[in-house]
Amino acid sequence: MLSSIWRYRHFIISSIRGELRGRFARSRLGGLWFILHPLAQALIFSIVLAEVMRAKMPNMANPAAYPIYLLSGMAAWGLFTEILTRSMNVFIEQASTLKKISFPRLCLPIIVWGSALINHVLLLCSIAFIFLFFGHFPGLAWLYVIPGMLLISVLAFGIGVFLGVLNVFARDIGQLMTVVMQLWFWCTPVVYVATAVPERFQLLLHLNPMMPLVALYQNALLLDEGPHWGDLWPAILIGALMVSLSFFVFRRASADLVDAL
Known part of the structure; x- marks a missing residue:
C-alpha cells in the first residue's frame, strides 16, 4: 500500500491543490472561509463564556487570557475533527470516482489529511495575527505546535480511516459519530x-x-511553555495503534469496498 501511494504522490499533491482551489472557487472571500469559520465559532464561545458568564483563567490577570486559551484549544480540536470526520465519509462521498477510476483508494484520506494540514497552518497564522491585537506575542514555544500537529493528525487519520471503512458497510457509524464527537468535545x-x-x-x-x-497547544500558545512529554505517551500509543488497525482493516476490506458502495 505504501509503495503504491508513493507512485501516486503527484496525483495526491495535485488533488490537494485542486481541492483547496475548488472548495470556494466561486466565493468572493475564497480561502478566507477556511479561517473565518473556526474563528467565528471561537468568537461566539469567547463572548458567551468570557463576557456573559465571566469565565476567567485561574491565576492569570490578563483579560485576554481566556480568549487566547479558547482559540488555542479550538485550533487543536478543529484539526482533529476535520481529519477524522472527512476521512470517515470520504469513501462514500467519492463513491462515483472509486467506481470509474482505478487508483489506490487510500489516497483519498491522505488527500483529506494534506488539505486539513494546510488549512490548519493558515488558521494558525491568522490566530498569531489576532494575538497581536491582544498584546500577546508568539514565542519560541510555538514550535512545539509542530509535533502536536503531527500527533493530532495521526490520531485523527487512524480513527477516521478505520471508521471510514466500517461506515461503508454500516452507515449507522457516521450517524453515531456525530453524537460521539459532540460528547468528546465537551469531555x-x-x-x-x-x-x-x-x-x-x-x-x-x-x-x-x-x-x-x-493542552500542548494551550501551553505553547498561551503560556509559551513546552508540553509535558510524559502525558503524551498514551496519545502516541493510541495513534500508532489506530493507524496500524486502520491499515489492517482497510487491506482486508479493500477488495469489497467498491462493491459495498
Whole structure:
C-alpha cells in the first residue's frame, strides 16, 4: 500500500491543490472561509463564556487570557475533527470516482489529511495575527505546535480511516459519530480548564487521548511553555495503534469496498 501511494504522490499533491482551489472557487472571500469559520465559532464561545458568564483563567490577570486559551484549544480540536470526520465519509462521498477510476483508494484520506494540514497552518497564522491585537506575542514555544500537529493528525487519520471503512458497510457509524464527537468535545478541556472538573471525573478526563494534545497547544500558545512529554505517551500509543488497525482493516476490506458502495 505504501509503495503504491508513493507512485501516486503527484496525483495526491495535485488533488490537494485542486481541492483547496475548488472548495470556494466561486466565493468572493475564497480561502478566507477556511479561517473565518473556526474563528467565528471561537468568537461566539469567547463572548458567551468570557463576557456573559465571566469565565476567567485561574491565576492569570490578563483579560485576554481566556480568549487566547479558547482559540488555542479550538485550533487543536478543529484539526482533529476535520481529519477524522472527512476521512470517515470520504469513501462514500467519492463513491462515483472509486467506481470509474482505478487508483489506490487510500489516497483519498491522505488527500483529506494534506488539505486539513494546510488549512490548519493558515488558521494558525491568522490566530498569531489576532494575538497581536491582544498584546500577546508568539514565542519560541510555538514550535512545539509542530509535533502536536503531527500527533493530532495521526490520531485523527487512524480513527477516521478505520471508521471510514466500517461506515461503508454500516452507515449507522457516521450517524453515531456525530453524537460521539459532540460528547468528546465537551469531555476535552477546550472551553474550560481541567482543574475545574470535579475530582471524581478526573480519571475519565485523563483517559481522553485528546486532552494532552489540546493542552500542548494551550501551553505553547498561551503560556509559551513546552508540553509535558510524559502525558503524551498514551496519545502516541493510541495513534500508532489506530493507524496500524486502520491499515489492517482497510487491506482486508479493500477488495469489497467498491462493491459495498
